[in-house]
Amino acid sequence: MTQPQACPAAEKGIGFFERYLTVWVGICIVAGIALGKVAPGIAKSLDGMAIYVNDAPVISIPIAICLFFMMYPIMVKIDFGEVVKAGKSIRPVSLTLFINWAIKPFTMYAIASFFLGTLFLGFIGPDAVDYVKAPLGSNLEVGSTYGAGEVVLVDGVKMLQVPLWRSYLAGCILLGIAPCTAMVLVWGFLAKGNDGHTLVMVAINSLTMLVLYGVLGGFLLGVGQLPVPWQALLLSIGVYVALPLVAGYLSRKWLIATKGEAWFRDKFLHFLTPVTITALLATLVLLFSFKGETIVENPLTILWIAIPLTIQTLVIFALGYGISKAMGFTYESAAPTAMIGASNHFEVAIATATMLYGLSSGAALATVVGVLIEVPLMLGLVKFCLKTKGWFPAGSSDGAGTSDDDRETVPSNI
Numbered sequence: 001m002t003q004p005q006a007c008p009a010a011e012k013g014i015g016f017f018e019r020y021l022t023v024w025v026g027i028c029i030v031a032g033i034a035l036g037k038v039a040p041g042i043a044k045s046l047d048g049m050a051i052y053v054n055d056a057p058v059i060s061i062p063i064a065i066c067l068f069f070m071m072y073p074i075m076v077k078i079d080f081g082e083v084v085k086a087g088k089s090i091r092p093v094s095l096t097l098f099i100n101w102a103i104k105p106f107t108m109y110a111i112a113s114f115f116l117g118t119l120f121l122g123f124i125g126p127d128a129v130d131y132v133k134a135p136l137g138s139n140l141e142v143g144s145t146y147g148a149g150e151v152v153l154v155d156g157v158k159m160l161q162v163p164l165w166r167s168y169l170a171g172c173i174l175l176g177i178a179p180c181t182a183m184v185l186v187w188g189f190l191a192k193g194n195d196g197h198t199l200v201m202v203a204i205n206s207l208t209m210l211v212l213y214g215v216l217g218g219f220l221l222g223v224g225q226l227p228v229p230w231q232a233l234l235l236s237i238g239v240y241v242a243l244p245l246v247a248g249y250l251s252r253k254w255l256i257a258t259k260g261e262a263w264f265r266d267k268f269l270h271f272l273t274p275v276t277i278t279a280l281l282a283t284l285v286l287l288f289s290f291k292g293e294t295i296v297e298n299p300l301t302i303l304w305i306a307i308p309l310t311i312q313t314l315v316i317f318a319l320g321y322g323i324s325k326a327m328g329f330t331y332e333s334a335a336p337t338a339m340i341g342a343s344n345h346f347e348v349a350i351a352t353a354t355m356l357y358g359l360s361s362g363a364a365l366a367t368v369v370g371v372l373i374e375v376p377l378m379l380g381l382v383k384f385c386l387k388t389k390g391w392f393p394a395g396s397s398d399g400a401g402t403s404d405d406d407r408e409t410v411p412s413n414i
Contacts, residue, residue, distance in 0.1 A: 021277065021375045025368070028281050032288025033295060040289070063286065063359060067351040068244055069279035073272040074347065075248030077185075078203050092194075092324070092333040096201050099320050099341040100179040101208065105216045108176025108312050109169075113224065115308035116165045116172070123304055128164035132357035147226055162226065164362050168305055170226045171366025174352050176312065177216045179205045180343035184336070187343060187378050191385040193335035201340050209241055209348070217352070235355070241348060276347070283350065284368055290360035305369040310377060317342035317381055324392075331392035335385045343378055346370045 035042065049061045116124065131154050134146075142158065144151050149160035188198035214237050255264050288295070295301055320341040324334035349367040357363040 022372060024277070024281055025284060025372045028284035029288050029295070032285045032290075035285060036289035042289070063283060063354055064239065066279045066283045066286075067347070067354070068239075070276050070283070070347045070351070071241070071244035072248055073269075073276045075206065075244045076252050076272065077269060078206060078248065078252075079199065091327065092197055092329060092337050093200060093204065095320070095323060095327065096337050096340050097204070097208070099316065099323075099337075100205065101212050101216070103319065104179070104312075104316050104341060105173070105177045105220060107315055108172055109220050109224065111312045111315070112169050112172035112176075112308045115311075116168050116304065120304040120307075121165055123300065124165045124168070124298075126163075129161050130164045130167035130362040131159040131161055132167060132170075132361045132363065134158045134160050147222070148224075149226075166224060166226055167357065167362030168366045169224050170221060170357060170361075171349070171353050171363035171369075172305070172309065172312075173220045173224065173226075174217060174349040174356075174363065175309065175344045175346065175367055175370045177213055177220070178209070178345035178349045178352075180340060180345050183374065183378070184340050184343050187339045187382055188336040190379075191335040191339060191382045192332070192389075193339065193385075194330075194332040197333055198336040198340070201336070205340070205345075206241070206245055209345075210237060210245075213237055213241070213348070213352075237352075239351075239355070280347065280350075280371070283354075284371070287350075287354075287359055287364055287368060301365070302369055302372065305366050306373050309366075309370055310373055313342045313344075313373075313377055313381075321385075329392065330394070331385075331389045334392055338385070339378070339381065342381060343374065344370050346374060 131152070132149070134151065142151050142153055146160055147162075148166055149162040151158055152161045153159070185198055185202065189195065214234055252264070255268060259268070317338045320338035321334060324337050329337065346367060349370060350364065353361065353363040353367045
């Protein structure tokens with residue numbers, strides 16, 4: 001199996017925007033809170049620019065534009081031709097799929113529900129509530145119940161009043177069912193893993209999400225007595241996964257055919273590098289302009305959400321790394337297998353939470369906390385991988401391809 005071309009971001013290690021992503025998110029928190037206090041009508045007016053169904057806002061147009069530009073640069077990097085080569089690395093690919101879809105969603109539900117619904121419930125507030133969108137297509141009467149929610153009128157719009165901790169749980173669930181297909185390319189490179197396996201899994205995960213994201217999301221949200229807006233969930237998958245996926249595939253094919261692969265890789269992708277992060281940060285400013293009051297009143301909210309998300313990441317990483325060692329994988333396959341399972345596709349999670357429950361929902365806030373902890377936590381795991389490389393046998397006997405052992409190590413200031 002010939003080694004595929006690494007993405008430009010990987011060739012130079014982690015980029016400036018990605019390296020300080022946690023800092024940018026922190027700035028967005030402050031900027032969003034300030035915007036909500038100084039000009040509360042601006043963000044509300046922008047979110048009011050929406051596509052309505054049955055007099056209910058379904059898709060916020062400004063947010064949809066931002067989220068498309070979050071997703072497109074990720075999807076256009078994927079070479080789906082690598083999927084056909086997955087047969088040569090069937091064991092690590094199978095293990096990665098098993099962890100991503102058979103284990104990770106359920107451990108996320110269990111860990112998040114225990115911490116948010118039991119251990120931290122007194123801090124969050126047993127009686128604290130959140131107002132989320134009513135399920136698309138539903139015709140619920142005011143005062144009726146839906147799961148753990150009650151239909152109420154908020155500014156003349158039917159909303160579901162749900163326990164706040166369950167709204168946070170919804171965001172955690174949406175993170176848990178979204179395997180990473182973007183930053184994991186960087187994590188795998190920095191850990192000196194097998195680029196071929198990582199790229200194959202990025203393509204496979206993107207395709208698998210089209211089917212399993214809605215199925216598992218709907219099931220776990222239902223178990224958690226949360227609104228399961230199936231129509232909106234399917235619409236979200238179409239708008240935020242399928243649309244940029246198709247656009248990325250078609251434009252990649254056309255650009256390479258007309259401009260050549262070298263131009264596409266060295267010029268076009270380089271131009272797109274800051275687009276995803278910029279669109280993400282713009283979305284976060286809007287989100288925090290709504291959630292600023294909640295954070296100011298209870299500044300430890302982010303901590304209560306971050307703790308179960310951190311534990312979930314470490315548990316899944318340890319599971320993937322440990323099983324890889326038990327199965328006799330080389331380090332080059334074990335590292336990306338564990339990294340892909342541990343990291344989350346927070347762009348899709350944010351997009352879905354926003355569409356399903358609203359920009360001002362606790363679910364959307366919880367997905368943003370996933371962004372906040374992702375970079376420092378994953379960089380720590382990269383360092384751990386490099387220090388434990390000797391735990392694994394040398395060579396590439398698991399059929400996952402080759403790797404570059406002479407690539408640069410993690411920068412000392414990371």
